Amino acid sequence: xxxxxxxxxRRRRTxxxxxxxxxxxxxxxxxxxxxxxxRMALITLAAVYFLxxxxxxxxxxxxxxxxxxxxxxxGQWIPPTSEAQLPGNYQQVYADLGYADTRFNVVxxxxxxxxxxxxxxxxxxxxxxxxxxxxxxxxxNTILKASAxxxxxVGFQGWLGARVVASNLQPGMITLHMLMAxxxxxxxxxxxxxxxxxxxxxxxxxNIDKRFEKWLYIVLGLTVFQVAMGTQVREMTDLIRxxxxxxxxxxxxxxxPWFFYVHRSFSAVVxxxxxxxxxxxxxxxxxxxxxxxLTLAMLVVIGMAVxxxxxxxxxxxxxxxxxxxxxxxxxxxxxxxxxxxSFRHCRDCSSAESVGSAARD
Ligand code: HEM
Numbered sequence: 001x002x003x004x005x006x007x008x009x010r011r012r013r014t015x016x017x018x019x020x021x022x023x024x025x026x027x028x029x030x031x032x033x034x035x036x037x038x039r040m041a042l043i044t045l046a047a048v049y050f051l052x053x054x055x056x057x058x059x060x061x062x063x064x065x066x067x068x069x070x071x072x073x074x075g076q077w078i079p080p081t082s083e084a085q086l087p088g089n090y091q092q093v094y095a096d097l098g099y100a101d102t103r104f105n106v107v108x109x110x111x112x113x114x115x116x117x118x119x120x121x122x123x124x125x126x127x128x129x130x131x132x133x134x135x136x137x138x139x140x141n142t143i144l145k146a147s148a149x150x151x152x153x154v155g156f157q158g159w160l161g162a163r164v165v166a167s168n169l170q171p172g173m174i175t176l177h178m179l180m181a182x183x184x185x186x187x188x189x190x191x192x193x194x195x196x197x198x199x200x201x202x203x204x205x206x207n208i209d210k211r212f213e214k215w216l217y218i219v220l221g222l223t224v225f226q227v228a229m230g231t232q233v234r235e236m237t238d239l240i241r242x243x244x245x246x247x248x249x250x251x252x253x254x255x256x257p258w259f260f261y262v263h264r265s266f267s268a269v270v271x272x273x274x275x276x277x278x279x280x281x282x283x284x285x286x287x288x289x290x291x292x293x294l295t296l297a298m299l300v301v302i303g304m305a306v307x308x309x310x311x312x313x314x315x316x317x318x319x320x321x322x323x324x325x326x327x328x329x330x331x332x333x334x335x336x337x338x339x340x341x342s343f344r345h346c347r348d349c350s351s352a353e354s355v356g357s358a359a360r361d
Pocket of ligand 1: 056178226228229230231233234235237263265271302305306307308309310311313314322325326329330332
């Protein structure tokens, strides 16, 4: 049995226990509101991931400048479907604005426009998420705060999207845009995990392997490093595309600098570190615990990242695989963040439980 080590420690744990007990009572009172919130947050998260996929498809298909202006597209709220609907001097107009190569292409324009429509839908979905978080403010105020923060971040992301277009798709701006998408994912996941506290309370981690926490942080660090390296490889792809052109796509890999090879080989480190983490969980908590299941899902996602990465590296960078690789990397980041949050909740609950049984003794 875990006993508080000092009076301060005892006070902290007792406060935690009281908080969780109060939380438990409140969760019964607002069960329906919590369920609604969780469902909406999940839908919003799925939509954000869909947007990441659509955004990456826009980039891979070279449709980023399909709409050279923002928020309108070729000066219209609903873009044209043929070049004949544009003024005769439109190329000159956009050249004067700094977009020398603007040439109307219906597929690219509508791909980019769909990307924007999905972006606007996300704004609406996050707004509804904030509305559904409002009744939960007495249960846990951080759910409302995080949802509101996600809403503001989506607004900022829209503005950043406009800057990306204005910068003529500067690689560094694309990276910033992608990191912002991950920050939105993290904020929504934080709110979702807070709303799932009551569920995690039922899954204590008293028997968890003592090395797990340390390894979790190591694995998180390794993933962040791998994702950061991936963004640099992607910036390099964009530069190579500019110099070599789309027609030489299958030989782009030959022009990759050394950090591409580090990125490629480092995925083995990421994979084995995660396998070890999963093993620690299976051995100490069994197969049924939520943390184990999340970690196994993470292994599947890593498999997807490695497989899509290997296809990019060895099969001539197929355009369709580029979005898959980014989606896998973003899912990996999200899952690890969720595992981290869930672990913290399970651990807090286990500590509080120990205080509870100490108090009963
Ligand atoms: C754990 C495994 C991996 C993770 C988490 C990961 C992560 C990433 C990320 C985040 C990007 C940036 C994607 C974007 O912004 O569109 C990227 C790009 C890239 N990665 Fe990986 N990667 C992994 C494994 C691999 C492997 C094994 C290879 C090759 C053998 C590879 C090759 C590439 C290439 C070629 C790009 C540039 C793709 C593009 O420009 O669209 N990756 N990676």
